Amino acid sequence: MHARQISKGIDIIATVHWERRLFDSLIPLPDGTSYNAYLVRGTEATALVDSTDPVLRDDLMEQLQDVDQIDYIVSQHSEQDHSGCITELLERYPQATLVCSKKAEDILITHLQVSAKRVRVVEDGESISLGDKTLQFIYTPWVHWPETMCTYVPENKCLFSCDFFGSHLATTDVFVTDQAKVYEAAKRYYAEIMMPFRQIIRKNLEKIEECPFDIIAPSHGPVYDDPGFILDAHRDWVSPNMKNEVVLPYISMHGSTERMVKHLIDALAREGITVHAYDLSVTDIGKLAISLVDAATLIVGTPTVQVGPHPAVYYTAHLANMLRPKLKYAAIIGSYGWGSKAIEQISGLIPNLNVEVLGTLLHKGAPTSETYAELDDLAAAVAKAHRDDELIVT
Structure with a gap:
């Protein structure tokens, strides 16, 4: 794959795992999956949001081969399908700072053996300026680990949601083209890893909706450039409403x-x-x-x-x-x-x-x-x- 623009100054770097059929030795992946990283270029600094699974590190690095400098690497979630290449990225970009939530710090250091000197902990609501773009961090715990967070770029009205709103789909599409297909894949994703935390997720939904976004860019599956349907779906799934089933x-x-x-x-x-x-x-x-x-x-x-x-x-x-x-x-x-x-x-x-x-x-x-x-x-x-x-x- 190649890096593609989803908004001015923001590229998706998708690595597609076409052949993967099982996640965590537990979760079926009938349609494969993808791991999305996002490159955000500001006038003064550049940030990479998340990385990819170690199995696809070559695909990620190839898409970054013309990127000479990254100032910030944002880890929204410490699980290896998102953080698995951070160590290599920190070696390739020695000037980069690893940005994460407070609870992620220990996980990244222990799981990846990252030097604590490279880590910058950001608080809920804190921002980092890239010049003409801003990264605003929103803690969204238990979606689906305790350390998870989202990143919002107000200038582009773009929300990087990590596993939130994700869908295990291997696709060449950048944006959602088949809402019904994505709905089912996202519902499967929610059911398998999010459902136990639906009460907390309801609060996180209310929290992120305070940001006026036009784009939701998850770390699995296509990007939502018309996010209303997936927001409505999640509101329904976390509600107390049940069906005659x-x-x-x-x-x-x-x-x-x-x-x-x-x-x-x-x-x-x-x-x-x-x-x-x-x-x-x-x-x-x-x-x-x-x-x-x-x-x-x-x-x-x-x-x-x-x-x-x-x-x-x-x-x-x-x-x-x-x-x-x-x-x-x-x-x-x-x-x-x-x-x-x-x-x-x-x-x-x-x-x-x-x-x-x-x-x-x-x-x-x-x-x-x-x-x-x-x-x-x-x-x-x-x-x-x-x-x-x-x-x-x-």
């Missing part, structure tokens, strides 16, 4: 749980409820996380393995507990051969979910007509709860 992750070993799940899906659909069902043997866990952003109810379906839930269900319950979605209701269904404590064990895995349990149903062997009747009752209980919350229009 059920997320139903399940797995089946010999077919009993699958038959129960499929009957329940149909029963819920007859009640007018949208169901997002995920067979955990083949599911993209990111898709499941996306569905958890809005849904009112989580229903888990599991067979029994050695008295407890299937390991895939165990993992999913732990993940949901970690992500802390704004669910209000839950239920557990499943099957067993000779004995089970699956319900008790799953319940113990989700202490962070402040949910009302609408029902549990664990059946021995193949489901019977009585089992299906109980599943119909569960669907009716879910529908009533959703109606009481005015999630269903009657």
